[in-house]
Every structure is written in structure tokens, then in C-alpha cells.
Amino acid sequence: MxxxxxxxxxxxxxxxxxxxxxxxxxxxxxxxxxxxxxxxxxxxxxxxxxxxxxxxxxxxxxxxxxxxxxxxxxxxxxxxxxxxxxxxxxxxxxxxxxxxDGHWTAAVEGVDALVEPVLEGRACAGEALVDEARLRRAIGSLPPAQARMIRMAYLESMTHVEIAKALGIPLGTVKSTLRRTFMHLQTSLQDTR
Missing domain, CATH: 1.10.1740.10 (RNA polymerase sigma factor, region 2, helix turn helix motif)
Incomplete structure (x- = not known):
């Protein structure tokens, strides 16, 4: 074959x-x-x-x-x-x-916290994929700097320290921006259910 x-x-x-x-x-x-x-x-x-x-x-x-x-x-x-x-x-x-291995960042856990309630109780993987697409659209609608931070944390599994270093911004700014962005995403996803 x-x-x-x-x-x-x-x-x-x-x-x-x-x-x-x-x-x-x-x-x-x-x-x-x-x-x-x-x-x-x-x-x-x-x-x-x-x-x-x-x-x-x-x-x-x-x-x-x-x-x-x-x-x-x-x-x-x-x-x-x-x-x-x-x-x-x-x-x-x-x-x-x-x-x-203990390298998981709070930022990635935050995105998972957004995804898990949306996926909870879904009957099939196809519905889960649709919901993941909703999350990706919501991330895509963010201002570019916020979307970039979310992608770095979620898709690239970067720590807050690594994100701050890569973007040349203070660690506190990264943490507060990610926290605000997660709250915005959570609201956005709840509104589109």
C-alpha cells in the first residue's frame, strides 16, 4: 500500500x-x-x-x-x-x-480556562473544533499587541518572563495585559454562545 x-x-x-x-x-x-x-x-x-x-x-x-x-x-x-x-x-x-514538566505558564492555563467551559459537555470533536475556531477568531479580533502576547503564551508556550524579554516590555505589563485580555476573551466567548 x-x-x-x-x-x-x-x-x-x-x-x-x-x-x-x-x-x-x-x-x-x-x-x-x-x-x-x-x-x-x-x-x-x-x-x-x-x-x-x-x-x-x-x-x-x-x-x-x-x-x-x-x-x-x-x-x-x-x-x-x-x-x-x-x-x-x-x-x-x-x-x-x-x-x-512544570514549565506551564499561568497565561496558558488562562486560555485553557477559557476553552474548557466552552468545550464542556460537547458531544463531538467537530463541535470542539468549531469552538476552538471561535476562540481563534476572538483572539484575532484583539488589538495586535494583545493578540501577539496571547499567541506567544498559548501557541508558543512562552513564559511571562520570555514574553517580556522578547517584546522588550516590563514583566508586570505582560502579566496585567494578559489578565485583562483573558477577561475580555472570556466575556467575548460567553456573549457568542
Whole structure:
């Protein structure tokens, strides 16, 4: 199967859904290797973009792909594309690792506090993705300096000290700006429910 895998436009959502059906139903190792070979490097680039060191990113890719193998039957192409599903697994593993290793910042916890109530009680991953898109739109509507700080804290897992240093502003300004911004986002998300 790996040698007969289509390239370019032939590798669309329907193609990946059919590959994952084979993995889920028949535990098709060859089909899974097609998924691994295609998405593994992409997941690693994504994780290193989140500032995970190479070795950690590689470990997280292995963990994400193992989880995808073990839970292949949970993949539902009507709720998310395979890439969305895999990147979400990798992101969640990255967040768990950062929290476990003690490098998690209050800023990132603040964004999670905004996301968790929105996602609570959702029936499917597709709804969760819609809510995450709402959060991203809300962040995008912020003034550029505030949006940049939120992205640095949330997407790049930077500490308050790192943000202050990168932006050349006092640490207290970073903390107070993030706090005000989180309150604004929380209100904004509650108003759009």
C-alpha cells in the first residue's frame, strides 16, 4: 500500500478516511505506516514550532501515532479530517508534557480556562473544533499587541518572563495585559454562545 499511495491532490480527506478505516477494522499495519510516513514529519515540525526540543518532539510524535493506532476506531471523518485529529492529539500530548514538566505558564492555563467551559459537555470533536475556531477568531479580533502576547503564551508556550524579554516590555505589563485580555476573551466567548 505504501508504494501505491497517491501523491498531491490524491491524498484528500476521503483518501485518509479510507486508510484509517483499514487501520481501525483490520489493524492494517501497512496502511498505518502510510499515515505515519505522511503525518509524522508534519507533526514533528508542528511540535518544534511549539518550542519542543527535537528529541521531545520526536517522542511526542511517537506517542501521538501510538495513540492514533490504539484509538483508530475513534476517528470519525464526519467530525474532523485525519490531519485535524492527529494534530489535536499531538497538541494535547504536548500540553500534558509541558504541564507535567512544570514549565506551564499561568497565561496558558488562562486560555485553557477559557476553552474548557466552552468545550464542556460537547458531544463531538467537530463541535470542539468549531469552538476552538471561535476562540481563534476572538483572539484575532484583539488589538495586535494583545493578540501577539496571547499567541506567544498559548501557541508558543512562552513564559511571562520570555514574553517580556522578547517584546522588550516590563514583566508586570505582560502579566496585567494578559489578565485583562483573558477577561475580555472570556466575556467575548460567553456573549457568542
Amino acid at each position: 505504501a508504494s501505491n499511495a497517491p501523491t498531491g491532490h490524491g491524498m484528500d480527506a476521503a483518501y485518509w478516511a479510507s486508510i484509517m478505516r483499514g487501520v481501525a477494522r483490520r489493524r492494517d499495519v501497512e496502511a498505518f505506516m502510510v499515515v505515519f510516513d505522511h503525518f509524522g514529519p508534519r507533526l514533528k515540525r508542528y511540535l518544534t514550532g511549539l518550542r519542543a526540543p527535537d528529541a521531545v518532539a520526536e517522542e511526542l510524535v511517537q506517542d501521538a501515532m501510538l495513540r492514533a493506532w490504539q484509538r483508530a476506531e475513534e476517528f470519525d471523518p464526519t467530525r474532523a479530517t485525519l490531519s485535524t485529529w492527529l494534530f489535536r492529539i499531538a497538541r494535547n500530548l504536548h500540553i500534558d508534557k509541558v504541564r507535567r
